[in-house]
Amino acid sequence: MTSNDKPKDGSEEPRPASPRGRQASRQAPQPVEPRPRRYMVAALPQPHPAVPGAAVPALDGDTVRRLLEDDPEVRVLRRLRGTAGNPGAQAPGFPAVVVAEMTAEHVEALRRQYPQLYFERDRLLTYSDVPQPPRRRRSAPAVVPPGVESTFAFLVRDADGTPLPGASVLVTGHGWPAQTSTGTDGRAVVTMVGETPESINGVTVRPRSGYWSVHIDRPALSTTRDNLIEPMRLSETFNGFPGRQVFGWGQQAMNLDRLPPTLRGAGVRIAVIDSGADIRHPDLRDRVHAGVDLVGGEPDGWSVDAAYHGSHCAAVVSGADDGRGVVGFAVEAEVHVCKIFPGGRFSDLIEALDYCVEQRIDVVNLSLASRHHSPLVAAKIEQAREAGVACVVAAGNDGGPVGFPGILPGVLTVAAVGKSDAFPPGTAHEAEIRGPVTGDGFFSPRFTCHGPEIDVCAPGVAVLSAVPPDGYAALDGTSMAAPHVAGLAALVLAHHGDFRGLFSGRDVRRVDHLFHIIRSSCVPLNLGDLHRTGAGMPNALRALAPALAQITPEPVEADTLLGQLTAEMTGAGLLVPAGGGPDGDSGHTGRGGKTGPGAQPGMTPQAAYGAGATANGPVPGGLVTGGRRGRATSTGGASPAGQGGAPGGTGTRGKRGGTAADRPYATGPGGGRTPGGAADDAPMAPRTANGMPAGGIGPAGGEQAAMAWLREEMRAAGLLGEDPADPTE
Numbered sequence: 001m002t003s004n005d006k007p008k009d010g011s012e013e014p015r016p017a018s019p020r021g022r023q024a025s026r027q028a029p030q031p032v033e034p035r036p037r038r039y040m041v042a043a044l045p046q047p048h049p050a051v052p053g054a055a056v057p058a059l060d061g062d063t064v065r066r067l068l069e070d071d072p073e074v075r076v077l078r079r080l081r082g083t084a085g086n087p088g089a090q091a092p093g094f095p096a097v098v099v100a101e102m103t104a105e106h107v108e109a110l111r112r113q114y115p116q117l118y119f120e121r122d123r124l125l126t127y128s129d130v131p132q133p134p135r136r137r138r139s140a141p142a143v144v145p146p147g148v149e150s151t152f153a154f155l156v157r158d159a160d161g162t163p164l165p166g167a168s169v170l171v172t173g174h175g176w177p178a179q180t181s182t183g184t185d186g187r188a189v190v191t192m193v194g195e196t197p198e199s200i201n202g203v204t205v206r207p208r209s210g211y212w213s214v215h216i217d218r219p220a221l222s223t224t225r226d227n228l229i230e231p232m233r234l235s236e237t238f239n240g241f242p243g244r245q246v247f248g249w250g251q252q253a254m255n256l257d258r259l260p261p262t263l264r265g266a267g268v269r270i271a272v273i274d275s276g277a278d279i280r281h282p283d284l285r286d287r288v289h290a291g292v293d294l295v296g297g298e299p300d301g302w303s304v305d306a307a308y309h310g311s312h313c314a315a316v317v318s319g320a321d322d323g324r325g326v327v328g329f330a331v332e333a334e335v336h337v338c339k340i341f342p343g344g345r346f347s348d349l350i351e352a353l354d355y356c357v358e359q360r361i362d363v364v365n366l367s368l369a370s371r372h373h374s375p376l377v378a379a380k381i382e383q384a385r386e387a388g389v390a391c392v393v394a395a396g397n398d399g400g401p402v403g404f405p406g407i408l409p410g411v412l413t414v415a416a417v418g419k420s421d422a423f424p425p426g427t428a429h430e431a432e433i434r435g436p437v438t439g440d441g442f443f444s445p446r447f448t449c450h451g452p453e454i455d456v457c458a459p460g461v462a463v464l465s466a467v468p469p470d471g472y473a474a475l476d477g478t479s480m481a482a483p484h485v486a487g488l489a490a491l492v493l494a495h496h497g498d499f500r501g502l503f504s505g506r507d508v509r510r511v512d513h514l515f516h517i518i519r520s521s522c523v524p525l526n527l528g529d530l531h532r533t534g535a536g537m538p539n540a541l542r543a544l545a546p547a548l549a550q551i552t553p554e555p556v557e558a559d560t561l562l563g564q565l566t567a568e569m570t571g572a573g574l575l576v577p578a579g580g581g582p583d584g585d586s587g588h589t590g591r592g593g594k595t596g597p598g599a600q601p602g603m604t605p606q607a608a609y610g611a612g613a614t615a616n617g618p619v620p621g622g623l624v625t626g627g628r629r630g631r632a633t634s635t636g637g638a639s640p641a642g643q644g645g646a647p648g649g650t651g652t653r654g655k656r657g658g659t660a661a662d663r664p665y666a667t668g669p670g671g672g673r674t675p676g677g678a679a680d681d682a683p684m685a686p687r688t689a690n691g692m693p694a695g696g697i698g699p700a701g702g703e704q705a706a707m708a709w710l711r712e713e714m715r716a717a718g719l720l721g722e723d724p725a726d727p728t729e
Helices: 061-069 104-113 249-253 308-317 347-356 375-386 479-496 509-519 545-549 560-573 653-657 700-718
Strands: 035-041 076-081 098-103 118-121 149-156 168-172 177-180 187-193 202-206 214-217 226-229 269-274 288-293 332-340 363-366 389-396 410-418 454-458 464-469 471-474
Touching: 035 104, 035 347, 035 653, 076 347, 098 104, 098 347, 098 464, 104 118, 149 202, 177 187, 187 454, 202 226, 202 479, 202 545, 226 308, 249 454, 249 479, 269 308, 269 347, 269 454, 269 464, 269 479, 308 332, 308 389, 308 464, 308 479, 332 347, 347 363, 347 375, 363 479, 389 471, 389 509, 410 509, 464 479, 479 509
Parallel strands: 149 226, 269 332, 269 363, 288 332, 363 389, 389 410, 410 454
Antiparallel strands: 035 098, 035 118, 076 098, 149 187, 168 177, 168 202, 202 214, 464 471
């Protein structure tokens, strides 16, 4: 990769130009030879091992660098400076590291000659997203005899006939899969050796942005004509999107949309170590404040994201609350970006963590993984933890054991979960469903890594977020799950009182207490294996319960309260708006009339993920998606008979929270993202339906009358049973 071709500050040496960063010469063909391996070389700390019977001199970082530079069989790439240990911390300082290329045989020779040196492979890291759907196990060999091949042409366009350039097309058969992308005309051609149309078992198409993916099992493909694929627009599921702002299903499942708009993460610094973040995007333009490019070394290179991965993660963490597109968890946190992809290695991760320590970052999102352990990276993560830097790590996506660094004890490791009604049928997300599935639709996807190291699980299937330059995509992966937890961690650090008292110092106690709060807030998910879900899914209401108890109410008169309740009931479709009817306005002023279409074909009514709409208004427990975060309205009704739901998910809030009168918070006009404490949420002081503490508003008689009115309206709508205490019933 070209991540080594950049000058460093005064404490580091410039990286020599890499031939891999330049276009290969076409003057003459050259035989293909094995490339050398990349290593990290450091002097072992004292006391170092010694050769029996011989004295071995100590070596420092400068001596190691000169020794390797003078070796003709070694190509030095760069040097990572050493750092001292944190004051009072148990972790020792970090040694200077020389990154160099050499053969494995020469490394063994150097080990024998210099036993005081430590050598470690500088291995590649991978994104923790899902590049392809799971393949069925087959007994056929992966390498097939030559002579048989099939060529398939694909045309990818939308229902209006608009071609979709840059869409990824993946074809799987008995042997190796084949992948390509569409051109400007929406066409792509795949040639597969040893395959016939009958041996193809799957086709997956993933548009860059704006559309759902398509997955077809056992497709009937033609070799003589274009095979047409027509993905569905995201806006067909999310009414008015991206012009109207939505909360993702995962944010609703974690109860982000039920927090008051005053909890926004101000004062906390978050770093996303990934592929960069495109600040041209409206949801990132004013949200990402600074960064470092460890790929190309350009001053603003961190603001370019060719892989689309880092931008997606950054918007989940802190997407702008501007009334359109998506909204992040901590919209007022200070976001930094460390660009290490494409081609990120262990040494790049070490440099990125050094940046985080220097910039006093509070939470780091690591949506990356490796199948190999790195003692040097582990030491750097521990040093960062001692400095108060909390690392939230994706578990990995190959369906096996947890990857590195998720196996480390000092990080918070996140697995992925999905929800079966969060995406339309026929998508690649559907191919990830793995049993069992809870009654609320939650499942553990096939791709998520699992093991005893899993701390928590979070939404990681069909996660809607921003991609360059100004689009949106629904992606899968533990990469998408980790930012949900990192964003919640930022809110806890910013607003939980413990971090202004006993745990205000930047040390290991602060990090460990933060992780304890997040684990303690979890709602368990019974998916048959705790190693796939850990403590469960974090709940924002539980994690921030102390902050919610400190919210200062505003005085509201009884008639104002009645007006608010009327608006809420009308918006929920329980009252007919004045002058309206089945085709009338939704009752939410300033939102442009009807709330949107019903469920999509093949989807349950509550499956209009984020759209939250039925023929007469929002799905009870869904979300009216217009307006900024803090202005989007939770309908707050109980689910009608026959409509199930999941904790905090689309079409579910009534199931968990009962009626609006039973929940600690509900929304009023302009009331914003407001908590609606569910039965299993953290206990809080009794509050009225507009979020005020009981007895804290107007005359007590007015409040009681308002609540009695609400109960009667809910009962008349069939959402409450008869009152056993009423002698007339």
